[in-house]
Amino acid sequence: VTVLPDEQTPPRRMPARRGKGEALRSEILEAASDLLAESGDVATVSLRAVARRVGIATTSIYLHFPDLDALILAVKRQRFGELGECLETALAAAGTDPVAGLRAVGRGYVAFGLAHPGHYRVMFSASTREAGADAFGLETFDTLTAVVARALDLPSLDPGVELVSTNLWTFVHGLVHLRTARPSFAWPDLDAQIDDMVDRTLGHRAPD
Amino acid sequence: VTVLPDEQTPPRRMPARRGKGEALRSEILEAASDLLAESGDVATVSLRAVARRVGIATTSIYLHFPDLDALILAVKRQRFGELGECLETALAAAGTDPVAGLRAVGRGYVAFGLAHPGHYRVMFSASTREAGADAFGLETFDTLTAVVARALDLPSLDPGVELVSTNLWTFVHGLVHLRTARPSFAWPDLDAQIDDMVDRTLGHRAPD
DNA sequence: TGTACATCAGTGAACGCGCGTTCACTGATGTAC
DNA sequence: TGTACATCAGTGAACGCGCGTTCACTGATGTAC
Numbered sequence: 001v002t003v004l005p006d007e008q009t010p011p012r013r014m015p016a017r018r019g020k021g022e023a024l025r026s027e028i029l030e031a032a033s034d035l036l037a038e039s040g041d042v043a044t045v046s047l048r049a050v051a052r053r054v055g056i057a058t059t060s061i062y063l064h065f066p067d068l069d070a071l072i073l074a075v076k077r078q079r080f081g082e083l084g085e086c087l088e089t090a091l092a093a094a095g096t097d098p099v100a101g102l103r104a105v106g107r108g109y110v111a112f113g114l115a116h117p118g119h120y121r122v123m124f125s126a127s128t129r130e131a132g133a134d135a136f137g138l139e140t141f142d143t144l145t146a147v148v149a150r151a152l153d154l155p156s157l158d159p160g161v162e163l164v165s166t167n168l169w170t171f172v173h174g175l176v177h178l179r180t181a182r183p184s185f186a187w188p189d190l191d192a193q194i195d196d197m198v199d200r201t202l203g204h205r206a207p208d
Numbered sequence: 209v210t211v212l213p214d215e216q217t218p219p220r221r222m223p224a225r226r227g228k229g230e231a232l233r234s235e236i237l238e239a240a241s242d243l244l245a246e247s248g249d250v251a252t253v254s255l256r257a258v259a260r261r262v263g264i265a266t267t268s269i270y271l272h273f274p275d276l277d278a279l280i281l282a283v284k285r286q287r288f289g290e291l292g293e294c295l296e297t298a299l300a301a302a303g304t305d306p307v308a309g310l311r312a313v314g315r316g317y318v319a320f321g322l323a324h325p326g327h328y329r330v331m332f333s334a335s336t337r338e339a340g341a342d343a344f345g346l347e348t349f350d351t352l353t354a355v356v357a358r359a360l361d362l363p364s365l366d367p368g369v370e371l372v373s374t375n376l377w378t379f380v381h382g383l384v385h386l387r388t389a390r391p392s393f394a395w396p397d398l399d400a401q402i403d404d405m406v407d408r409t410l411g412h413r414a415p416d
Numbered sequence: 417t418g419t420a421c422a423t424c425a426g427t428g429a430a431c432g433c434g435c436g437t438t439c440a441c442t443g444a445t446g447t448a449c
Numbered sequence: 450t451g452t453a454c455a456t457c458a459g460t461g462a463a464c465g466c467g468c469g470t471t472c473a474c475t476g477a478t479g480t481a482c
Contacts, residue, residue: 012426012427012475012476013425013426013427014425014426014477015424015425015426015476015477015478016424016425016426024425024426040334041251041334043249043251043252044251046467046468046469047468047469047470048467048468048469049467049468056426056427057426057427057428058427058428058468058469058470059426059427059428059470059471059472060425060426060427062470063424063425063426067469067470068469121334124385124386124389124390125249125389126248126249126329126388126389134390134391134392135392159396162396163396163400163401163404164404166395166396166401167379167401167404167405169382169386170379170382170383170386170401171375171378171379171382172382173382173385173386174378174379174380174381174382174383174385174386175378175382177332177381177382177385178332178377178378178381178382180334181332181333181334182332182342183342184342184343185342187374188367188370188371188374192371193371193374193375193378196371196372196375197375200408200409200411201408203408220442220443220459220460221458221459221460222444222458222459223443223444223445223457223458223459224457224458224459232458232459254434254435254436255435255436255437256434256435256436257434257435264459264460265459265460265461266435266436266437266460266461267437267438267439267459267460267461268458268459268460270437271457271458271459275436275437276436
């Protein structure tokens with residue numbers, strides 16, 4: 001058998017410079033992230049699929065992550081960071097009015113979730129056997145609590161603030177999750193849903 | 209090699225009477241249901257695992273279901289039926305007060321979800337490629353709409369009723385899903401969360 | 417300046433496993449005659 | 450009443466596939482002397 005010169009030969013990856021293996025690490029992370037975004041399901045992602053996507057040998061992943069769980073956990077961590085930044089940005093852009101701030105945070109949360117439905121599902125999927133994964137996103141919740149306290153003009157530790165914050169988080173979470181799970185339901189206007197909830201929660205009458 | 213008389217020989221299943229293969233069908237459904245309840249994840253259930261649980265040959269499942277998707281769909285359908293019955297029962301037990309009825313439906317929904325977290329997740333997991341699976345639970349939503357209309361004393365078709373119903377469903381869904389996804393979060397009292405939401409939604413002041 | 421060598425990044429063959437699906441089968445039950 | 454046979458419920462071996470993980474390897478880069 002003659003080996004043709006332009007055969008579909010696997011282009012062996014040029015190893016990174018000493019101490020600079022981090023480049024491949026990022027590529028692996030991004031590929032895993034893409035796969036999770038597409039499927040929205042942790043169970044459908046495999047080391048081999050990630051390696052295929054990056055164009056490397058499966059075993060090369062072990063150079064950067066101890067196993068699949070660790071890789072997925074790293075993706076989750078990254079996305080939670082992004083969600084946090086998203087909310088901070090939305091809040092900063094909303095100006096000084098406390099109610100506008102709360103509305104902006106709610107809309108920002110929902111916008112993030114609906115823009116990345118696969119990632120959002122993964123972020124709140126039943127934990128991989130990993131222990132601490134359950135505590136993800138707590139700082140984000142603190143952001144929400146602070147905004148609610150400001151909007152209600154109460155101290156952050158007030159039990160009413162705790163209840164309202166929790167219920168608003170519950171609501172926006174349900175909004176993202178249910179809309180992605182039931183895309184063909186006859187959903188009302190998105191902002192109308194959010195505003196109505198914020199208004200009723202703050203005790204304003206909804207604008208008629 | 210001598211065959212020991214009391215060897216762990218597979219006890220071949222006694223075939224059902226003619227026309228009464230339905231018995232095994234139920235056993236298969238129940239086993240699949242149990243596996244889904246335990247994992248809460250469609251992707252971890254396999255035909256072979258179901259067969260193992262029932263104690264039959266894997267191929268026997270094909271006598272009753274065309275494939276794994278159909279089996280899982282059958283389980284989903286069953287659970288949605290149960291959820292519907294649950295809400296009807298809770299509503300009937302709540303007496304004639306419209307607000308009490310709404311509260312009862314909310315509590316019933318959440319109670320069902322938290323009592324069967326694995327099933328609840330499966331019911332709202334990204335659809336198997338099956339088409340109509342997306343429409344599950346619509347009658348249940350109609351029940352909620354009727355109760356909300358009664359509590360607000362408005363016709364069922366009023367846009368306000370639609371918005372409130374949708375937002376309440378969104379809320380109870382979020383409550384179930386988020387609590388099961390974040391079991392170690394410092395959750396407030398469950399009924400306090402539900403009642404607070406119902407009260408604010410109906411425009412009552414929460415009891416101080 | 418030159419050479420031997422350790423190190424680091426990445427490879428690829430091989431393993432054992434669980435999976436869905438196929439196919440020819442077994443054997444008791446009921447029916448035709 | 451007896452016997453041949455179709456039918457129905459369920460079996461089990463075999464297939465090809467994708468998976469995680471192991472292990473010995475390759476080859477360029479940097480360092481010691």
